[in-house]
Amino acid sequence: MTLAFLGMNWQTLADAVSLGAIYALMAVGIGLVFGVLRLVNFAYGQLVMAGAYALAFAYDHGWPVSVGILLCFAVVLTLSLLLDRIVFRPLRAHSPAVMLVATFAIAFLLQSIALLWFGPLGKISASLAALNQPVTISGVDIRKIAIVATALAAACLLALVLLLGRTRVGLHMRAAAMDFRTAELLGVRAGRVITAAVLVSGVLAAIVAVMLTVQTPLVTPDFALRDTILVLAGVVLGGMNRLVPATLGGFAIGFASGLLGGALPTNWSQYLPSFLFAAVILVLLVRPGGLFTREGQRAAERV
Amino acid sequence: MRRTAALQLLAPLFLVGVAALIGTLVSTSTETYVINALVNVAIVVALYVFIGNSGVLSFGHISFVAVGAWAAGVLSMPVQEKPAIMPHLASLLRDHAIGNVPSLALAAAVGAAYALVIGLPLMRLSGLGAGIATFGVLEITHNVLRYWETIGPGLNTFSAVPETTGLLQASIGAALAVIVAFAYRRSRFGRLLSATREDAAAARAVGVSVYRQRLVAFVLSGGLAGFAGGLYVHLLPVNTESLYLDIPFLTLAMLLIGGATSLWGAVVGALAVSGVDSFLAEAETGIHVFGQPLNLPAGTRIVVVGAFMALVLILRPAGLTGGRELSFRQLRPLRVLTKFAK
Numbered sequence: 001m002t003l004a005f006l007g008m009n010w011q012t013l014a015d016a017v018s019l020g021a022i023y024a025l026m027a028v029g030i031g032l033v034f035g036v037l038r039l040v041n042f043a044y045g046q047l048v049m050a051g052a053y054a055l056a057f058a059y060d061h062g063w064p065v066s067v068g069i070l071l072c073f074a075v076v077l078t079l080s081l082l083l084d085r086i087v088f089r090p091l092r093a094h095s096p097a098v099m100l101v102a103t104f105a106i107a108f109l110l111q112s113i114a115l116l117w118f119g120p121l122g123k124i125s126a127s128l129a130a131l132n133q134p135v136t137i138s139g140v141d142i143r144k145i146a147i148v149a150t151a152l153a154a155a156c157l158l159a160l161v162l163l164l165g166r167t168r169v170g171l172h173m174r175a176a177a178m179d180f181r182t183a184e185l186l187g188v189r190a191g192r193v194i195t196a197a198v199l200v201s202g203v204l205a206a207i208v209a210v211m212l213t214v215q216t217p218l219v220t221p222d223f224a225l226r227d228t229i230l231v232l233a234g235v236v237l238g239g240m241n242r243l244v245p246a247t248l249g250g251f252a253i254g255f256a257s258g259l260l261g262g263a264l265p266t267n268w269s270q271y272l273p274s275f276l277f278a279a280v281i282l283v284l285l286v287r288p289g290g291l292f293t294r295e296g297q298r299a300a301e302r303v
Numbered sequence: 304m305r306r307t308a309a310l311q312l313l314a315p316l317f318l319v320g321v322a323a324l325i326g327t328l329v330s331t332s333t334e335t336y337v338i339n340a341l342v343n344v345a346i347v348v349a350l351y352v353f354i355g356n357s358g359v360l361s362f363g364h365i366s367f368v369a370v371g372a373w374a375a376g377v378l379s380m381p382v383q384e385k386p387a388i389m390p391h392l393a394s395l396l397r398d399h400a401i402g403n404v405p406s407l408a409l410a411a412a413v414g415a416a417y418a419l420v421i422g423l424p425l426m427r428l429s430g431l432g433a434g435i436a437t438f439g440v441l442e443i444t445h446n447v448l449r450y451w452e453t454i455g456p457g458l459n460t461f462s463a464v465p466e467t468t469g470l471l472q473a474s475i476g477a478a479l480a481v482i483v484a485f486a487y488r489r490s491r492f493g494r495l496l497s498a499t500r501e502d503a504a505a506a507r508a509v510g511v512s513v514y515r516q517r518l519v520a521f522v523l524s525g526g527l528a529g530f531a532g533g534l535y536v537h538l539l540p541v542n543t544e545s546l547y548l549d550i551p552f553l554t555l556a557m558l559l560i561g562g563a564t565s566l567w568g569a570v571v572g573a574l575a576v577s578g579v580d581s582f583l584a585e586a587e588t589g590i591h592v593f594g595q596p597l598n599l600p601a602g603t604r605i606v607v608v609g610a611f612m613a614l615v616l617i618l619r620p621a622g623l624t625g626g627r628e629l630s631f632r633q634l635r636p637l638r639v640l641t642k643f644a645k
Contacts, residue, residue, distance in 0.1 A: 086617075087613065091617060094620045095620075096360075096431060096434075098620045100431075100434060101552075102616040104552055104555075105552075105556060105609055108549075108552055108605070109606065109610055112605035112609055113606055116603065116605075225548075229438070232435065232438075233435055233438070236432065236435040240431060270450045271446060271447070273442050273445075274442070274443045277438075280435065280436070280439050281425070281439045281440070284428060284435065285425075285436075288432050
């Protein structure tokens with residue numbers, strides 16, 4: 001009916017939802033670090049890329065899936081902590097522009113290391129390829145990964161809500177995100193909060209790596225780069241200063257890009273990035289504080 | 304005061320001159336690197352005019368380089384070559400060709416016009432919003448130039464554009480960009496804009512329109528960027544991919560490494576990073592350094608340049624020059640040296 005008229009089917013819709021869910025996880029990963037460090041981590045996609053290479057490496061050597069996933073987590077978390085020590089902390093006091101370009105440089109660096117190490121052709125990671133099989137739900141075929149990704153993302157977000165809302169470290173993280181210096185004065189340990197945020201964000205990156213490699217088994221040096229750019233746009237779109245709006249923004253841009261990518265005819269869908277970014281620019285002009293923030297929540301414009 | 308101003312103009316020009324001089328002394332293959340470095344100087348100076356003076360980040364300037372390259376490339380390609388490379392070109396563009404200098408002027412004009420269209424709405428933003436919005440402009444420009452074959456080669460490469468950007472043209476182009484940037488910085492507009500960078504509230508309080516001053520700088524730097532794009536397309540066969548993610552990052556890093564708030568920093572950064580980059584590119588093909596053979600594996604170059612940028616940004620976030628213009632005080636140690644030499 002309406003769906004068919006738009007050239008869509010249920011598979012497209014499910015894919016769009018699952019892409020939105022994955023992007024929402026990435027948005028949280030970026031938003032958490034931004035909250036405590038005020039640093040836009042452009043290199044987030046390269047964490048995902050490193051995790052994907054770990055999965056491909058395990059697949060190459062014929063290791064079982066569980067070992068591959070463990071390796072992926074180990075690699076991503078180690079890299080996150082390293083980046084935190086070497087890059088993020090020394091940069092904390094600097095201007096947002098310098099921080100953004102520095103993480104840009106790190107992204108560039110990690111990408112070229114991957115290029116040097118693994119070559120431009122890419123590696124295959126197909127250990128979870130079975131998840132691409134469709135499952136029939138009341139006469140509609142939907143790929144399993146769409147369901148798994150959506151469920152997993154929902155579970156992660158729920159766990160995160162509990163972590164932030166119910167635990168001491170979550171409380172500290174929220175306090176730090178609200179006002180870092182005041183939180184520090186009130187006895188929140190800065191180092192511990194930053195480490196916690198970076199670790200949680202790393203765990204999310206590893207999960208995203210696992211799910212993205214199912215959808216795109218070919219792992220290349222620019223793996224997840226486009227996704228990161230879109231998620232960043234989504235995060236700013238939703239409202240960078242708050243976690244929930246940022247997550248919604250990530251979901252929205254993933255959903256929109258999945259939906260339009262599946263629904264538009266080819267000669268239009270090649271202009272998809274233009275439509276998405278035009279929408280992002282429009283939102284930024286109309287609501288600079290973010291799409292999903294309430295009036296009072298918006299960061300006061302600095303004069 | 305006048306001596307200081309002269310130094311601020313002559314020091315960057317001197318560096319451009321030295322680079323050009325080096326270009327005349329080296330082999331033809333190395334000369335290409337020098338020319339490339341000089342075109343980079345023009346791009347980075349264009350970035351400086353807006354980013355340095357306003358303190359607002361823009362990833363979008365390579366869009367202006369790209370439209371400048373497109374304008375100059377499409378129109379200066381010989382008419383008989385056009386159908387092969389750009390089969391879907393609009394007839395107006397297909398049937399006309401212009402010379403080298405007009406194409407550069409056109410590139411500057413198109414860059415400025417595009418910057419005006421973009422800047423009218425976007426100059427209201429600042430901070431992260433400006434960063435992401437200008438990134439969006441880059442994405443859209445890349446996407447449209449890549450697929451819209453009525454106005455250019457689409458995915459094809461700009462081969463058959465006359466390669467007129469030799470050492471002379473690149474040096475004159477870089478020097479011209481430096482002079483324009485200097486004149487702007489000394490003008491009323493440049494001073495007002497840097498006042499808004501230092502303290503936007505105070506600048507507003509004395510009646511400066513932040514929006515208008517940013518727009519002026521944006522259009523001027525868009526024009527310079529378009530001009531640099533014209534130089535670029537006359538240097539080597541460009542395509543959309545060569546003007547996408549790497550160049551914006553590299554040029555922005557050059558600006559920040561040199562020190563974003565000074566013209567001197569922009570030129571130093573562009574030449575320093577280009578120098579390191581070309582040296583490593585040569586080393587990948589195998590060279591001798593102080594009698595030692597040096598042969599790096601292919602791809603080392605980007606890793607080292609990336610690490611170099613990250614290091615400078617972490618250790619010296621204000622850039623190599625600290626974002627200051629060269630002053631006589633900084634030159635004083637040199638004078639001591641010359642005294643000793645006597």
